[in-house]
Amino acid sequence: MPQEFESTPSKSEAREAREARRLALYWQRSRRLSLVLLLVWAVVTFGGTYFARDLSFNFFGWPFSFWLAGQGALLVYCLIVAYHAYAMRRLDEVSQSEES
Numbered sequence: 001m002p003q004e005f006e007s008t009p010s011k012s013e014a015r016e017a018r019e020a021r022r023l024a025l026y027w028q029r030s031r032r033l034s035l036v037l038l039l040v041w042a043v044v045t046f047g048g049t050y051f052a053r054d055l056s057f058n059f060f061g062w063p064f065s066f067w068l069a070g071q072g073a074l075l076v077y078c079l080i081v082a083y084h085a086y087a088m089r090r091l092d093e094v095s096q097s098e099e100s
Contacts, residue, residue, distance in 0.1 A: 022095065022098055026091065026095045029091055030088070030091060033084065033087050033088070033091070034084075037080050037083070037084055040076070040080060041076075041077070041080055044073055044076045044077075045073065048068050048069065048072070048073055049069065052065035052068060052069060053065060055068065
C-alpha cells in the first residue's frame with residue numbers, strides 16, 4: 001500500500017502566511033485608531049454644540065459656549081490630527097520591526 005505523506009507548508013508559504021497575519025493586524029489596529037479618533041471628533045463636534053447653551057459662564061471675557069465653538073473645538077481637532085500622525089508613525093515602526 002502506498003503511504004500518503006501529509007503536505008507540510010514550504011518556507012515561502014509559511015512566510016506568506018506570517019506576512020498576511022501581520023498585515024491584517026496592522027490594518028485592524030489602524031482602523032481601530034481611526035474609529036476611536038472619529039468618535040472623539042463626533043463627541044466634540046456634536047456634544048459641544050448640543051450642550052453649548054448650558055455652558056453659560058464667561059471664559060476669558062467671552063461666553064464659554066462661544067469660546068468652545070470658536071476656539072476649543074479647533075484645538076481638539078488639531079490634537080486629533082497630531083495624535084493620529086504620532087500613533088500611525090509608531091504603528092508603522094512596530095509593523096516594520098515585526099517584518100524584519
